[in-house]
Amino acid sequence: MEKYNPSVIEKKWQAIWNKLNLNKAVDFDSKPKYYCLEMFPYPSGKIHMGHVRNYTIGDVLARFKRFMGYNVLHPIGFDAFGLPAENAAINAKIHPAKWTYSNMDYMLSQLEKLGFSYDKDRIIATCDPEYYKWEQKIFIEMFKRGMAYRKESEVNFCPHCQTVLANEQVEDGKCWRCDSEVVKKTIYGWYFKITNYADELLESIKLLEKGWPNKVLSQQINWIGKSEGAFIKFKFEQKDEYLEVFTTRPDTVFGVTFVSISPKHPKVKEIVKDKGTLDYVEKMIVDLDIKKDYDKEKDGIYSGVNLINPASNEVIPLFIANFVLMEYGTGVVMGVPAHDQRDFEFATKFSIPKKIVIYRDDLSKDINLWDKSFTEEGYLVNSENFNGLQNEIAKEKIVECLASKNLARKSFQYKLRDWNVSRQRYWGAPIPVIYCPNCGIVPELIEKLPVKLPEDVEITGFGGSPLSKVESFVNTTCPICGAKAKRETDTFDTFVESSWYFLRYCSPHYDKEIFDRQKVKYWMDVDQYIGGIEHAVMHLLYARYFTKVLSDLGYFESREPFKRLLTQGMVVKDGSKMSKSKGNVVDPDEIVNTYGADTARLFILFAAPVDKDLEWSDEGIEGSYRFLNRLYRLFATNARRVKNAPKKDKIDERIKELLYEINSCVQKVTNDVENYHFNTAIAKLMEYVNFLYSFNPKDEELGYFKEALEKLAILSSPFVPHLACEMWEMLGCDSEVFEQNWPKVQKEYADKDTVKIAITINGKLRDTIEISKKTGEDEVKKLALQSEKVKKHIADKEIRKYIYVTNKILNIIV
Incomplete structure (x- = not known):
């Protein structure tokens, strides 16, 4: 019997796939469309294991959806502009274009070796003038508007x-x-x-809640950073001018005992007269520019002038403080040390008074006994006509009162800033x-x-x-x-290029416009997008923004580009993310050359759930390779026997058992793939292979055993496509495995009356027993103790307790 030879098998089937052009997406096909997309790579020269994981996940989904009768668009391209190419040109004295295109060719050959089912007629490179020509047109239209x-x-x-x-x-x-x-x-x-779209970017997050990870949506919400509050005017003590602050806590305005202004505020040089103070301000600016950590040390200096608190009419000092950002609000903030921890620390350092204005009955009334600020809800005190009000209600009332005197106005602020797209x-x-x-x-x-x-x-x-x-x-x-x-x-x-590339894939060679509008209407939105969470507030936010801009420019109707988003975990080795600097990189080429692409794919899918970090394991690769050898032998051993075997009319108990196992596997793998639980789908396939080995078919059972093998080949094919094609061919089946329909569950064999229970002793598997699903726990214990294998392992030992998971496992603690 021939041994499993992945190198020969994989080259053979890749050549056949190329000839048949199986992965071509058909525009306007009558089948339902499915657009599956992974974030495209930068052409760095070699793909890494993070790429392999990302693209394998997408490939499984694309292949599965084709089996399910969808017209699948699964493209690939390159985010080809960027600084690394320029740095490589400097170091190697090679032109960035030559370096980039050479790398793209090599990476495409790597992707082909891994068996990814991309539509090769839709490859794009963002450094191609025929790509960025349309980006320039978009910019011009945006500029004119x-x-x-x-x-x-x-x-x-x-x-x-x-x-x-x-x-x-x-x-x-x-x-x-x-x-x-x-x-x-x-x-x-x-x-x-992009700030013009801040509200819509926030509002339309509601449309993504079912299909996007909460952690990504939370990061975008926090990055946009919408704050509801008010602008409040503080008058200078000595002149009829005002400084305006933005605050989200107008309920604490009676507790303001100082105001802080950013050292970068244009008013500072006008306000400060003392040279020593100005020199100190300049030092603060220099320190800010080199990004010192101000979470540890708050610093500032008295400006020499005072302001009037518009609520209490108290005279308060104006400080120049390093923690006030010019980019947020007005670059001026009110200091409420009793109810803001940063202000509490600053006031303590500079001996500024603290005044309680939000109170709760379990607090001390003596501010000197407080060791930190009180930032929770309470009722107002020391706030004149507003005393006794719940502080959330008081926010509205105080703003209304100050607004009636032209000293406040309700407003919203955002952390989001306009997108700087210039690079030098x-x-x-x-x-x-x-x-x-x-x-x-x-x-x-x-x-x-x-x-x-x-x-x-x-x-x-x-x-x-x-x-x-x-x-x-x-x-x-x-x-x-x-x-x-x-x-x-x-x-x-380069984030500009990656903000619309998914639209160009719909008509990559269209030369009359940015894209063919009818094809975009057919293919968009992307049904499944896959990539790293590190792009949550860069690429993903920009892509959402660009989609809205292009919609407003009249190019298409959609306002959101990606229906569903899957963020895969990192590939780590020795406890750290794989990186050249840490010396823990595993070369995908070496794995493919030694074990084959299917082994690499299987391991990367089986080793961890897709959204969790995957710890690299050489033993895991070996284990995956051993399983594929076992899978190959199962077909090589039985293929000739089952090739022309008919199914007998009478279905006895053994055949029923086989049919139950077939349908159990179909049901589990189908549900798991649909829910992206690839690791548990593969575990079920492994369990199924074990059963088929143990079944040992008789001659009269070979027709049904062939059905079991056929369905195994189809169910395996999204994960290990090369071997699946080889196994299908071994069986002598007509056409190709990818031209088959995905197996459906036969309802009459979908739900067995019996289940197999694992019997473990101190957590180690010792036997399995088959029981009726209605069997009670006490009966399960009796049956387990009758097992010869169990008896052997509990002889002369005391049973301390049983742990029973209904219809799944009985663990005997001895």
Whole structure:
């Protein structure tokens, strides 16, 4: 008997699949559509085990849905622009385009070796001018409608990468790519008005609650950060001017004993007269720019001026404080030390009075006995006409009262800021803008798109965008007046490309418009999207925003791109996420070359639930390989015997037992795949294989045993497609396994009257017994103790207790 040889089997079937073009999606097919998509990779050169897990999950779903009669769109492409290509060009003295396209070719060959069922006619690369041409058109339309604009502002800047970073790309004060300390820099840049969509981005989260993980939705809600509150005016003591604060706690306004202003607030230099104070403020600004940890140390300095509390008319000091962010509210906050912990610590440090205005009967009335602020609900005290009111009710009343004096107004604030899409690097899509001395800022003519990225560029990594030194690119003429003009040399943030690529897959070669609108109408929305949770507030938020923008621009009706989202867990080894820096990377090529693609797929699906982290295990790979050898032998041993075997008319008890096992497996695997419980579906297949080995069919049972093997081949095929095709061929079946219908449960054999109970002793399996589902616990114990295997293991031992899980397991503790 031949041994299982994955290398031969997998090459054979990949060649057949390519020839048959089995994975081609058919536009406007009469079948129901299913759009299955994994987040596309950056062409770094090699896929890693995180990629393998992501793509295997998607491939199982795509194959399963094809079996279920769906017209499946399952595409792949490359998020091909970005800084790593530019850095590689600097280090290896190779052009980023050559590096990128070479990597794409290699990664596609890797994906093919793993047997992923992608539609190869729909491959896209975002660095292709025929892709980013349409992105430039979108930008121009947004610019003309005021959705895109240019401004000078303070930005996050990575000195190592020499580029701007969005807030989402700064992690603990460091660059998300190179881990360098991020600094603040004031430069001009291009922005998308994502804040105009803040409310809709929040509201439409309700549409995603059934299909998206709660943790992703929570992260987006927190990132948008909508706060309901009020703007309140505090008058300067010595002049008829005001500072306005935003607060979510107007109920505590009578407890304000100081106000804090950001050191970056433009009013600071106007307010402060003392040079020593100004020098200290400058030091605070420098410290803020290098991202010190202010959760540990609150710092500030008295400004030299006082304000009037509009509620109590008390004179209070104005401090310049390092914890006040210019980006939130007005850059001025009211200090309520009795009811805000940060203010409590600051007031304690600077000996500022504390005043109780929210009280509960179990609290001390002496603020000096408090060791922290009180931030829970209560009723108002020391608040004049509002005393006794529950504090939530008092919020509304106090704002109404102050508003009647023109000292307050109700409002909402957001943490979300407009999206800075400018990057000062080469390898990106050029922003299609021209600067004319006569006409100002004007967009390129749409009929002249794409504005191509020039290839003749010297890339050093220093001194801003390399495009600024390419005269043939920079020097142009104004599309309006024809005067000599200059092109924009910033390129788009790569998150722009990934915010709409899923739409381009619907018609990747369409050359008349951004996409074929009818095809997008047919395929969208994406039915299942799969990727890492690390993209919760970057890619996923931007993609949702871009979908709404394109809908408002009239391209299609949908307002949300992804119906369902699955965020797979990380692949970890030795307790840490796999990474080159930690030296714990497992090369997928080595696994495929040694054990085969099906082994890699099986292990990655079986080792953990899809949404949990997967701990890499060499023993687990070996175990998966052994199971596939066993599966292969089952077919190799029985294929000739069952090939032409008829089914006999009479169904005896053994055949019934076989039919019950077949249908139990079909039901369990089907339900588990539909609910993404791939690990338990595979466990059921393993259990089923064990049963088929033990069944040992007689000649007159071979017709039914062939049915058992046929259904096993089909049920296995989403997980191990190469071996499944080989097993189907062994059986001598007509057509291909992927042309079959997914097995349906035969109702008459779906629910057995009996079940097998595992008998364990101190947690170790010692025997199984078959009982009626109606058998009581006491009878199960009796039957277990009659087992010779059990008797052997409890001889001369004292039974301390039984643990019984109805119709599943009896554990005997001895």
